Amino acid sequence: MMFDKLKAIKNAELLRLTGINEIVFKKMIEILKKEELKKFKNGGTPNKLTLENRLLMTLEYWREYRTYFHIAKSYGISESNCYRNIKWIENTLIKHPDFQQLNGAKSLLNNNFKDKTAIIDVTESAIQRPKKGQKKYYSGKKKKHTIKTQIIIEQDSKKIISSYFSCGKNHDFKILKDSKVKFLSQTTILVDLGYQGIQNIHPNVLIPKRKSKKIPLTREEKKNNKQISKMRVVIENIFAILKKFKIISEKYRNRRKRFALRFNLIASIYNLQLLN
Structure with a gap:
């Protein structure tokens, strides 16, 4: 499901769909936006998907554990691109202090x-x-x-x-x-x-x-x-x-x-x- 269709969704439904609430979703977007701005300062091609869609895609992968192939088809991208996007989201989040609490x-x-x-x-x-x-x-x-x-x-x-x-x-x-x-x-x-x-x-x-x-x-x-x-x-x-x-x-x-x-x-x- 693309993020545009989720704008009017209730918080309880977002929690059921992705496993996280609206506050945490927005916090994750803020973390990712800061890292993406640093990335674009050094040049680079804009991503086909918005940051919200890439995060949503990652959450769907964790929540439903469908294959990269099936998720890629849902978002209109290639399987390898789906893998790279999910990997970047994971690697970016794990570096932030909020996601290093288990140490x-x-x-x-x-x-x-x-x-x-x-x-x-x-x-x-x-x-x-x-x-x-x-x-x-x-x-x-x-x-x-x-x-x-x-x-x-x-x-x-x-x-x-x-x-x-x-x-x-x-x-x-x-x-x-x-x-x-x-x-x-x-x-x-x-x-x-x-x-x-x-x-x-x-x-x-x-x-x-x-x-x-x-x-x-x-x-x-x-x-x-x-x-x-x-x-x-x-x-x-x-x-x-x-x-x-x-x-x-x-x-x-x-x-x-x-x-x-x-x-x-x-x-x-x-x-x-x-x-x-």
């Missing part, structure tokens, strides 16, 4: 964070079977090749603070250790059963009690597990919001090297929309 692991060591609760969890995104290194990307849980994404959120604000990417074979707790994220001792960490052993490296952890055949859970332990699950549901809801963009929920067809960039852009959009 904020250092903020976890800030004194302002010491009495807060951080929730950690991992989600998996299916990928096409790699030509090399198939074993390290094969997830026994999902029975397919995947990329695992670890995110850390602050419970009260629901803001995504940090992300880390790993192969599908790696266990959740190993991914946390590989990410080398550090926390203040006063920070409460909330995790699921995939992080057994975290109690040995951090003093303040909320983790469910694992049941066994010989030693069933007591009523109090079941109640405590249920309470932890209620607190953890926040991060599951965030994963559901992020995965409205089909590019990270469906099988990822592109080269894996741009997956992290695209996930971080979508997560940054989520953070921006918390403020607007």
Whole structure:
């Protein structure tokens, strides 16, 4: 859909169509306009599509994950031109401070964070079977090749603070250790059963009690597990919001090297929309 047809659209409908609201859309246009002006100062041929249409095309690509060929036909351009436009939009946005928020692991060591609760969890995104290194990307849980994404959120604000990417074979707790994220001792960490052993490296952890055949859970332990699950549901809801963009929920067809960039852009959009 071309941008001219969206001028009279309601904000709620724009959110359903593109995954972002009107305020964030305008903010992204401002960022892109500044970069395009710098580009034209050095010369260059004007683009066939307006900046609004190019951004809309990129959002449609993330939201619907159609092929470059199908999106190019919708906008009356070539497939290669569609790819170049989307790549320029992504590369431009990721350089802006508003879209570099997920490099904020250092903020976890800030004194302002010491009495807060951080929730950690991992989600998996299916990928096409790699030509090399198939074993390290094969997830026994999902029975397919995947990329695992670890995110850390602050419970009260629901803001995504940090992300880390790993192969599908790696266990959740190993991914946390590989990410080398550090926390203040006063920070409460909330995790699921995939992080057994975290109690040995951090003093303040909320983790469910694992049941066994010989030693069933007591009523109090079941109640405590249920309470932890209620607190953890926040991060599951965030994963559901992020995965409205089909590019990270469906099988990822592109080269894996741009997956992290695209996930971080979508997560940054989520953070921006918390403020607007």
